[in-house]
Amino acid sequence: MNKSSVEDIRERFDSDVERFSNLETGQSATVDAVLSLEIIAQAATACTPDANSLLDLGCGAGNFTLRLLQQGAKIEEITLVDLSLPMLERAGERISAAHEIVPVTFQTDLRSFDFGENRYDIVLAGAVLHHLRNDDQWQETFEKIYRSLRPGGSFWIFDLLRYNNLNTQRMMWNRYGQYLTNLRDKAYRDQVFAYIEIEDTPRPLFEQLQLLESIGFADVDVLHCNTCFAAFGGVRK
């Protein structure tokens, strides 16, 4: 199936800012959204306690960065990357209002972003890497993230997963469908499933963990996994 273009994805997110602007609920179309925000904020702070600079990839309206700052991280430099300008504007407003930090923002496809080397202490990627399409893009992006971290820096992902075993995938997808139906109704489930089908190319958790390790990340750990979503990460030693 032909997946949505970058432009189509940008347009959809441009008109969906509100849904990503609530720190109390997180992105409720994902399972355990609030727990994942919290657990990533806590793990990033615990593993990189002296962090000064942060990169938030696919930042949306800034929930992951805001939750990290709420956790007490003493971050002074924040870089936000997103396809969507309205998302970046909302993230910048919320972060500046709550923490008096003015983030540097880049409206770009993360595949074209100049990550640089030894720049960041923490890199966050919340529900965005599932937009990477093929092996090369996954490999290149993880490598760039690794190099952009300072030694001791950490990388944290929360994302939609695919399961290796087709039966397990079907079973987990049914469970996720039930979650969405309970959250709202069957029409909402179908709407979420439709945009996942056309936009997303998620990868199995194990494959992503192996890729992190093969690139050089140490202490690769899973913080949480439920149904089709996981929070995980690693450290650049």
Ligand SMILES: C[S@@+](CC[C@H](N)C(=O)[O-])C[C@H]1O[C@@H](n2cnc3c(N)ncnc32)[C@H](O)[C@@H]1O
């Ligand atoms: C599902 S939202 C998650 C937002 C935020 N991280 C959160 O968890 O609340 C995904 C975000 O990634 C952005 N995005 C999608 N594909 C992207 C890409 N290739 N490069 C940069 N940003 C992208 C979208 O515009 C959107 O704001």
